[in-house]
Amino acid sequence: MNFETVIGLETHAQLQTESKMFCSCPTKFGNDPNSNICPVCTGQPGSLPVINEKAIRLAVKTALALNCKINNESVFARKNYFYPDLPKDYQISQFEMPLAEHGYLEIEVGGQIRKIGITRVHLEEDAGKLVHKGSAGIKGADYSLVDLNRTGTPLMEIVSEPDIRTPEEARIFMEELAHILRYLEVCDAKLEEGSMRCDANISIRETGETKLGVKTELKNMNSFKAVQKALEKEETRQKEVVSEGGKIFQQTLLYDEATSSVHPMRSKEGSHDYRYFPDPDLLPLYVDEKTIEEVRSSAGELPMDKFKRFLSQYGIPGQDITVLIESRHTADFFEETAKISGEPKLSANWIIGDVSAYLNANDLSLKDSKLSAAALSELITLVKNSTVSGNSAKKILGEMMKTGKKAKELVEAMGATQISDEAALVEIAKKVVAANPQSVEAYKNGKEAAIKHLIGQAMKETKGRANPQVIEGLIKKELC
Amino acid sequence: MSLHKLTAHELSDKLKSKDISCVELINDVYNRIDSVESKIDAFNCLTKEAAIKKAKELDNKGFSGGLSGIPIAIKDNICTEGTKTTCSSKILENFVPPYNATVVELLQSEGMIPIGKTNLDEFAMGSSTENSAFKTTKNPWDIQRVPGGSSGGSAAAVAADEAPLALGSDTGGSIRQPASFCGVVGLKPTYGRVSRYGLVAFASSLDQIGPLTKDVTDAALLMNVIAKYDRRDSTSADVATPDYRKALIKDVKGLKIAVPKELMGEGIEENTKKAILEALKIYEKMGATFKEISLPSLKFALATYYIIAPAEASSNLSRYDGVHYGHRSDKQNDLMDMYLNTRKEGFGPEVKRRIIIGTYALSSGYYDAYYLKAQKVRTLIKQDFDNTFKDFDVVMSPTCPSPAFKVGEKVSDPLSMYLSDIATIPINLAGIPAISIPCGFDNDLPVGLQIMGKAFDEETLFRVAFSYEQETRWDKRKPAL
Ligand SMILES: [Zn+2]
Numbered sequence: 001m002n003f004e005t006v007i008g009l010e011t012h013a014q015l016q017t018e019s020k021m022f023c024s025c026p027t028k029f030g031n032d033p034n035s036n037i038c039p040v041c042t043g044q045p046g047s048l049p050v051i052n053e054k055a056i057r058l059a060v061k062t063a064l065a066l067n068c069k070i071n072n073e074s075v076f077a078r079k080n081y082f083y084p085d086l087p088k089d090y091q092i093s094q095f096e097m098p099l100a101e102h103g104y105l106e107i108e109v110g111g112q113i114r115k116i117g118i119t120r121v122h123l124e125e126d127a128g129k130l131v132h133k134g135s136a137g138i139k140g141a142d143y144s145l146v147d148l149n150r151t152g153t154p155l156m157e158i159v160s161e162p163d164i165r166t167p168e169e170a171r172i173f174m175e176e177l178a179h180i181l182r183y184l185e186v187c188d189a190k191l192e193e194g195s196m197r198c199d200a201n202i203s204i205r206e207t208g209e210t211k212l213g214v215k216t217e218l219k220n221m222n223s224f225k226a227v228q229k230a231l232e233k234e235e236t237r238q239k240e241v242v243s244e245g246g247k248i249f250q251q252t253l254l255y256d257e258a259t260s261s262v263h264p265m266r267s268k269e270g271s272h273d274y275r276y277f278p279d280p281d282l283l284p285l286y287v288d289e290k291t292i293e294e295v296r297s298s299a300g301e302l303p304m305d306k307f308k309r310f311l312s313q314y315g316i317p318g319q320d321i322t323v324l325i326e327s328r329h330t331a332d333f334f335e336e337t338a339k340i341s342g343e344p345k346l347s348a349n350w351i352i353g354d355v356s357a358y359l360n361a362n363d364l365s366l367k368d369s370k371l372s373a374a375a376l377s378e379l380i381t382l383v384k385n386s387t388v389s390g391n392s393a394k395k396i397l398g399e400m401m402k403t404g405k406k407a408k409e410l411v412e413a414m415g416a417t418q419i420s421d422e423a424a425l426v427e428i429a430k431k432v433v434a435a436n437p438q439s440v441e442a443y444k445n446g447k448e449a450a451i452k453h454l455i456g457q458a459m460k461e462t463k464g465r466a467n468p469q470v471i472e473g474l475i476k477k478e479l480c
Numbered sequence: 481m482s483l484h485k486l487t488a489h490e491l492s493d494k495l496k497s498k499d500i501s502c503v504e505l506i507n508d509v510y511n512r513i514d515s516v517e518s519k520i521d522a523f524n525c526l527t528k529e530a531a532i533k534k535a536k537e538l539d540n541k542g543f544s545g546g547l548s549g550i551p552i553a554i555k556d557n558i559c560t561e562g563t564k565t566t567c568s569s570k571i572l573e574n575f576v577p578p579y580n581a582t583v584v585e586l587l588q589s590e591g592m593i594p595i596g597k598t599n600l601d602e603f604a605m606g607s608s609t610e611n612s613a614f615k616t617t618k619n620p621w622d623i624q625r626v627p628g629g630s631s632g633g634s635a636a637a638v639a640a641d642e643a644p645l646a647l648g649s650d651t652g653g654s655i656r657q658p659a660s661f662c663g664v665v666g667l668k669p670t671y672g673r674v675s676r677y678g679l680v681a682f683a684s685s686l687d688q689i690g691p692l693t694k695d696v697t698d699a700a701l702l703m704n705v706i707a708k709y710d711r712r713d714s715t716s717a718d719v720a721t722p723d724y725r726k727a728l729i730k731d732v733k734g735l736k737i738a739v740p741k742e743l744m745g746e747g748i749e750e751n752t753k754k755a756i757l758e759a760l761k762i763y764e765k766m767g768a769t770f771k772e773i774s775l776p777s778l779k780f781a782l783a784t785y786y787i788i789a790p791a792e793a794s795s796n797l798s799r800y801d802g803v804h805y806g807h808r809s810d811k812q813n814d815l816m817d818m819y820l821n822t823r824k825e826g827f828g829p830e831v832k833r834r835i836i837i838g839t840y841a842l843s844s845g846y847y848d849a850y851y852l853k854a855q856k857v858r859t860l861i862k863q864d865f866d867n868t869f870k871d872f873d874v875v876m877s878p879t880c881p882s883p884a885f886k887v888g889e890k891v892s893d894p895l896s897m898y899l900s901d902i903a904t905i906p907i908n909l910a911g912i913p914a915i916s917i918p919c920g921f922d923n924d925l926p927v928g929l930q931i932m933g934k935a936f937d938e939e940t941l942f943r944v945a946f947s948y949e950q951e952t953r954w955d956k957r958k959p960a961l
Contacts, residue, residue: 039579043799045572045680046559046581048713078795080842082819089798138815146803275842277851280684280792282714 001243002207005235006215007164011177012197013156013187014126015058020152021125022049022092027154033147041152043087048281051076055123055154058186059099060287060295062156063121065180065302068103070292074122076282080275084138084146085128093124093157095276099285105160106304107176109169116173117161126153156187162201162212167231171224174198178224183303183328191223202231203248204238214248218262220255230255233262306331314344323352329367336373341380350376354394358401370404371397379407386467387411387418420467422474425458428466429474432457443479451475484512484641485958488550488698491644495543495550502535502549502593509551509595513642516961519623521615522637524556524566526596534593547701548591553643555634556597557604558689559678560584563594567680568612569602571800571807571826581678582713583647583689583706590705595643598633602828603797604654604682606630607900610891611830618887619661620959621925625884628658634692635662640961645693645702649679651686652785653879653904656916659692660879660928663918663957665699665945666692668904670935671911672717675710681796683789684715686908695955696917696946700724703938719936727939730947733767736872742778743877743903751922752878759919759929760876762951763944770876773868777860781906782898784861787841787854788909793831794838800826833894858909865910869934874944877903879916879928907932915941918954926954 020027023040039047063070077095103118128151134142158177164170178189178196189196198221203213218234221227233255238248253262278284301309303325310321310331325331334351338344355376359366379397382388388396388411396410419425432454433440442450451472458471483491483505494500510528517523531551538549554560557567559577561584566572580588587594601611609617609632617632619625620640627636631648635658638646648655650668659666667690674689681687691702703724710716739760744753760770802808802822809821827835841850868875880900890897907914912935919929929948933941949955 039577042804044559044577044579044805045565045567045575045799046557046577046676046678047579048677048715050712050714080795080798082798082801084801084803084815087799087804089801090795273844275795275839275844275847277791277795277842277847280715281681 003204003239003242004207004209005165005167006162006203006205006212007167007170007231008162008201009160009164009170009173010199010201011158011160011174013062013158013181013189014195015055015154015156016185016187017052017054017058017154019052019054021052021055021123021154022152025152029149031149033145033149036149037151041087042148043089049092049279051282051285052154056099056285056287057291057295058154058184059121059123059156060292061184061299062158062181062186063100063103064292064296064299065184066100066103066105066118066121066158068100068118068121070100070287071097072287072289073097074099074285074287076123076279076285077276078279081272083127084144085130085151087128087148087151091125091127092279092282094122097284098122099287105173105176105180107169107172109166109172114169116163116169119159119161121156121158124155124157126150126155162203167228167235170200170231171228174227175224179303179326183325184299185328191221191226194222198227200227200231202234202238204235204242214250216248216250217252218255219252219265222257226255226257229260230262233260237262300328314338314348316345316348320348320352323356324348327366329365333366333373337376337380340374340377341384343380343384346380346384347376350380350397354397355401358398369401371401375400375406382407382411386420386469389418389464389468391464392418418467419462419465420470422470425462425466425471425474428458428461429471429478432461433475433478440479451479483508484644486644487694488547488644489701491550492543492545492547492701495548496545502538502543503532505549506531506535506551506593506595509643513596516620516640516642519618519961520620520636520640520642521617522598522627522633522640522642523553523596524568524599524614524633525564527563527594531593531595538591538593543591546590547705549593550645551593551595551643552587553596553598553634553637553646554584554594555600555631555646555648557600557649557680557682558583558647559680560594560597563597565597565680566614567603568600568609568614569826569828569831570613571822572680573613573807575806577678579678582675582708582710584678586706586708592705598631598637598646600633600654601630602831603680603793604630604649604651604687605793605830605834607653607657607897608885608887608890609633610887611828613828616887619884620961621663622884625886625925626661628661628880628884630654630658631666631692632658632661635659635664635666638662638664638692638694639959641958645691645698647689647702647706648692649682649687649689650904650908651682651688651789652908653901655690655692656879656904656914656928656930657901659916660926660930661884663926663928663954663959664692664694665696665915665917665955666690667699667703667915667938667941668907668913669703669707669938670717670913671908672715673707673721673913673936673938675708675713675716677710677712677716681792683792684796685792686785686789688908696915696942696949697725697728699915700728700942700946707938717936722939724939724942727942728946729943730950732763732944732947735763735768735874735944737763737768737770738773738868738872738875739770740775740778740875740877741772742775744772747881747899747902748878749882749922752880752882752927755920755922755927756876756878756929759948762948766947766951771872773872775861775864775868775906777857777864778906780857781861781909782902784854784857784909785901785905786837786898787850788858790834790838791841791851791854792838794835794842797827797831797835802826830894861906862910865906865912865932873933873940875932877930877932879903879930883922883925883927903930911935913938913941915945917945917949918957919948919952920954921957
């Protein structure tokens with residue numbers, strides 16, 4: 001039997017807002033338990049939620065990037081269920097009328113573009129954290145502690161259509177989505193740290209069949225690799241079960257990264273009826289066209305479009321562009337440097353090469369470093385004009401990034417100005433020729449390479465400041 | 481001097497002219513409470529020490545008018561920082577809120593003095609205060625009878641001169657019905673006029689805080705203090721608040737009054753009907769006209785209310801689970817046990833009944849037939865009122881079908897208890913304002929006239945109510961305690 005795999009993904013992304021979804025508590029992590037809390041996020045009697053507008057804008061920005069239709073009117077609803085990490089015993093989410101719907105995301109799989117439908121993008125609040133004493137879960141624990149710092153943190157849920165056909169595609173979808181979220185500065189999108197979480201629905205069906213098979217839900221995949229691995233395991237399992245004449249049952253499975261296997265989650269008693277209904281504490285959310293346009297223009301160009309433009313505008317290799325557009329800041333930095341210096345290729349090389357190396361070595365981001373596009377452009381121009389040698393420039397760059405000083409300033413201070421003046425170099429050329437009779441001999445005997453040694457000696461004399469082309473000419477003159 | 485007999489505006493004048501001191505006033509009020517509270521049972525707790533301290537501060541500062549220095553009783557479902565807020569429920573019996581409701585902040589910045597928290601039906605669910613987990617408040621006009629509910633403690637406290645004025649909350653009549661039973665003035669403002677932040681939610685889309693006072697002027701003055709847009713309540717309306725005192729004019733010439741026959745027919749007692757008709761004649765005499773109309777959607781109001789209110793309540797009351805605050809059962813073998821026993825022990829029968837009704841109405845498979853349909857009917861009721869206000873300035877009806885009933889008379893019959901709110905419930909569903917004012921007596925028990933107005937037009941209600949009050953002075957009659 002030939003099978004086709006059908007996968008849909010549900011992603012939760014923590015939004016990078018200063019404050020929580022419905023109150024003004026900070027969203028910072030790492031504080032003492034229950035220090036970032038207030039009457040609203042602890043569900044005190046009488047407290048009321050107020051929508052965080054920044055969160056709305058971030059979600060709209062994401063939805064636009066995912067080609068969604070923004071609903072001018074959307075509704076926050078209550079999802080009712082009892083759990084100790086949920087102080088109100090309902091989660092404010094969106095159900096029947098989400099913020100945005102009907103989008104898609106294009107991903108590149110094996111050189112081909114695949115279009116994956118986005119069902120909806122909506123906003124909700126996160127729950128708190130439980131710490132259990134004496135057991136891994138709440139069942140069997142001696143006691144459990146509740147930390148509400150995370151309660152009420154804005155979460156954006158992005159639901160894909162069941163358009164994904166392989167576990168590899170699922171991984172690539174998640175990577176591209178994470179890239180977009182980071183690029184838009186909406187979420188830092190770290191699966192390992194839980195700022196982005198992914199649940200996957202997977203089913204198989206006979207090739208050619210149009211009806212969906214019974215799906216299982218996979219959870220607890222804490223890396224992009226794990227998304228692919230878990231789905232591969234479950235895909236294999238389902239195929240084996242069906243091939244052996246068995247049936248797939250709807251269930252939730254947890255992925256165990258250590259053993260790279262999936263296990264059924266202990267089933268909760270009965271199936272949940274969340275009794276969704278519009279939250280009467282919140283009026284319908286109106287997002288007008290003006291706001292949408294504002295967000296659209298502030299969001300700027302998307303990674304995919306930027307890639308295509310860089311390719312045709314700057315003629316730099318695709319793999320370099322991928323690095324440059326990893327973050328919006330880097331892409332902008334590159335474009336500015338290219339514009340000021342008039343040297344897109346050199347700019348790209350510097351940014352991908354020495355600038356990145358310095359940042360990695362010092363665990364910095366370009367944003368945090370003291371390097372400006374104008375400063376880098378100046379350095380590039382100095383090299384181009386042969387005012388400094390490439391080697392000196394590397395040293396100067398390090399200093400620039402550390403101190404924020406200008407290239408020219410450093411070049412002068414370090415005495416690193418390249419000497420291109422023939423009058424200043426002619427004595428050096430003479431001295432080198434006189435001091436190295438063997439090399440002179442070899443050169444005259446037709447060993448062209450021998451001149452390299454002479455140039456090297458001249459460089460040594462000038463501490464690397466001699467212009468290589470000028471000194472070569474002068475030495476040749478001496479040798480005639 | 482029997483200061484407790486006076487209205488808030490009379491007291492305000494005396495404070496301003498230094499005729500009396502605020503400490504004197506507070507002491508007089510607590511003396512009055514000492515002498516009648518054992519009969520009335522209006523308060524869940526008193527805050528005498530803090531009140532006297534505040535009064536001393538104010539005496540040193542002087543009074544600028546308004547309601548500065550005036551004592552006020554607060555319904556015990558409005559959060560007061562550092563003072564227990566119990567909702568007359570076992571589940572919150574020892575709950576001390578970490579914050580003040582917006583209205584409490586507004587009272588404080590006006591310089592008003594909270595004197596205590598008043599009894600209510602548990603979580604404001606009821607019409608008699610008999611659903612309080614602690615005690616039943618008695619009607620000052622006849623202590624064999626209920627004061628109405630759920631703001632029965634606030635209404636009784638004002639009627640018994642234990643407080644010059646009080647705050648209540650109204651979800652289906654919980655200010656107006658006890659005001660009517662106790663012969664005082666009670667206003668349910670337009671939904672969104674007064675912030676709900678800090679009002680312990682019963683049914684969020686219907687709840688509204690409002691004043692219970694001895695006369696119309698005091699109600700206007702208290703509204704001047706509490707009616708204010710609040711960013712912390714997303715359902716609060718960002719509209720300007722007028723000076724309601726300016727609406728207190730005796731003039732109803734040309735006023736057009738609609739009287740829905742649905743609220744004057746079956747189920748309304750004859751003497752109540754008679755009192756309302758006499759009130760309408762007085763309005764006619766003052767230059768107004770009235771006409772009987774029909775609002776057919778009103779006959780669905782009660783059923784609609786008993787879907788929407790319990791549905792919202794079932795979700796609002798989920799948080800009382802023993803985890804974060806309030807009562808937690810000792811019997812807790814596991815999480816489910818803790819939830820079940822905490823709620824079993826903490827909630828009374830009426831609250832449980834409504835949680836079950838509401839949970840059912842929201843359940844999948846029933847949602848469309850109940851909750852969604854109820855919301856549609858609610859829209860129709862609202863439209864019926866909107867249309868009426870195209871041709872009329874106000875709508876009038878009895879506030880309640882009968883005067884106060886006897887303690888115990890309806891406890892075992894929830895349906896007949898629900899029917900006592902038949903005339904008040906439609907107003908909450910429509911979101912419009914309505915005021916109940918005394919309009920006579922039936923065998924020495926007060927009867928209330930309900931005046932309903934356009935959304936955010938409390939001014940017309942005040943003018944119309946004030947005109948009648950000036951003409952009749954029912955407010956001057958006091959219960960013999
Ligand atoms: Zn908070």
